[in-house]
Amino acid sequence: MPSSPLLQVQDSAATAVPAIRVQGVHKAFGNFQALRGLDLEVRQGEFFALLGPNGAGKTTLINLLAGLTRPDRGVLQILGHDVRSDYKQARRAVGIVPQELVFDPFFTVGETLRLQCGYFGIRPDPAWIGELLENLQLSDKADTNMRALSGGMKRRVLVAQALVHRPAVLVLDEPTAGVDVELRQTLWKFIRRLNAEGQTILLTTHYLEEAQSLCERVAMMKAGRVVALDRTSQLLADHSRPSLTLRLPSGDQPPGDLAGRATLLADGRWRLPLVNFADTEQVLAHCREAGLVVQDLEVGAPDLEEVFVAIMQRSGQ
Amino acid sequence: MNLRGFSTLLRKELLRFWKVSFQTLLAPLVSTLLYLLVFAQVMSGRAEIYPGVSYREFLVPGLAMMAMLQNSFSNTSSSMIQSKVTGNIVFILLTPLSPLEIFAAYVLAAVARGAAVGTCVWLVSLWFFPRWPAHPVELLLFVLAGNLLAAVLGLIAGIWAEKFDQLAAFQNFLIVPLTFLAGVFYSIHSLPPFWRDLSRFNPFLYMIDGFRHGFFGLSDVAPAESLLIVGASAFALSCVALVLLSRGWRLRH
Helix, strand or coil, X not given: CCCCHHHCCCCHHHHCCCCEEEEEEEEEECCEEEEEEEEEEECCCCEEEEECCCCCCHHHHHHHHHCCCCCCEEEEEECCEECCCCHHHHHHCEEEECCCXXXXXXXXXXXHHHHHHHHXXXXXXXXXXXXXXXXXXXXXXXXCEHHHCCHHHHHHHHHHHHHCCCCCEEEEECCCCCCCHHHHHHHHHHHHHHHHCCCEEEEECCCHXXXXXXCCEEEEEECCEEEEEEEHHHXXXXXXXXXXXXXXXXXXXXXXXXXXXXXXXXXXXXXEECCCCCHHHHHHHHHHHCCCCXXXXXXXXXXXXXXXXXXXXXXXX | CCHHHHHHHXXXXXXXXXXXXXXXXXXXXXXXXXXXXXXXXXXXXXXXXXXXXXXXXXXXXXXXXXXXXXXXXXXXXXXXXXXXXXXXXXXXHCCCCCHHHHHHHHHHHHHHHHHHHHHHHHHHHHHHCCCCCCCHHHHHHHHHHHHHHHHHHHHHHHHHCCCHHHHHHHHHHHHHHXXXXXXXXXXXXXXXXXXXXXXXCCHHHXXXXXXXXXXXXXXXXXXXXXXXXXXXXXXXXXXXXXXXXXXXXXXXX
16 A cells, blocks of 8 residues: 655654744734734644634634635744745645535545645645545545535545645644544544654644544644643643542532532532542542442543633633 | 646636536527527518628627627636635635636636637537638637636636625626627617717627627727737736735635
8 A cells, every 4th residue: 555655754854844833923803803923833743732712713823824814914834834925835735624614516526636636736646545535434435526425524525635735734623523433533543644654733623532632732722822832741730630520328428628629510429639540549448437338439530621621711811 | 837736727627617518508509599590580681781791690700709708707707706605715725826827727717618609609600601700810819818808807706706696796787788788789880979989998899899800801890909909908807817816805814
């Protein structure tokens, strides 16, 4: 099976150039300030998540990188190529999967991919197109008109279109919205493979568990600014703790000091934040000493959703 | 120059109308022939407009050019507005295609459609009025220049319009009146002086009149003057379209 040539891992000199560089970028739409002096750098070969609530400016940033929107001021580069003054090289280096489910109803899947490749000045490579279709489970749809595809299939064609010219950087703007679980896993398996082969991935998603499991670094945006940027593991360590959820006999509450730390949930269970997983035994020991019978128990791992909520609340003022 | 990119976009635009040729080629051919049959029948007793040219024959080049202009306009304008409204314009905007390459691909495809419609009309009209053009090269120049002008106008309209009804208004209130009032059905010499002078400001007049000269060797305006006016108008509109594409007006925000 042919490999993806773009994905040759860069030499040490090349890796010094960031895959994506955003510096001091401002963008307003009328009175609405979408981006307020945004700074961001994504390194070559990274799997990077860009998270934020609706209206945070994620899609505006992606549109700026894609050249679909123009910045009021600031610098945007892809692999060192300015997206305005050196737009041809910048656009060759990036593949964008747009958030909207767009397609050209005149063409089949195969025609769509061959045309998209040609726009980049590249002769369509049947082997690579075949590989894309196979990995995105679209092989049997090559001759199907785009109109006849389901939403999930159209979404996967968008991914194939973004990859057909073998870009070094892939930008995925909520690629799994409306995609079923099985197809989502297929997609991520393929994207992980591309990343392992050296491709830089920038992902925006509202499925935070996807970002947590896939991405090495995470940036969180709010109101046009980056409000948190760190390794995923560091953000989890800094902002999230494991927790223990208990069901106690009706009317009972956690004993002693634990009661002060515990939160009563709507379903009648108690949630206790833990310092670490080893803390679980200590909590249970306290319950035993107090003669309480734990009827149900669930240990919760730190998760990015908790981090996200904490950071958004903290930066809300 | 991204030649492969340009040729791919040109191919895509050609395929786009070819895939619906029933609507883009056959339908205009049928409607033009209907005009020809109805007007030729109703006006059959009318005197010759030019010596040796019956009214029915006089109609052929005018109707052929009118069909060409409307179709080349439609090709660029409908392709652009459909891509904008459905959002698939991003597939072009995300690529390294330059404004000139985008312009050339859209316009050439539209010229090809206009020329194809015109050729079909002419070939079918040969059945009724077998006459070889008096000046084929001149005729070809007017086909190219006229279709180019209409295609560029369509591209500008497609970039400008944000909704289908805006484009329909552009077509119904500008393109259709300009073509109908450009001497398709009459010689401007048959008009009162005021309307004759006013017609001189209609660039479509020169396309149709020059094209007719290519057919019969007779026209209301000197063909060189017509070609100059059509060519200059096409060049000026091309400059406008290129500026709009370069600035990304109503395309990149």
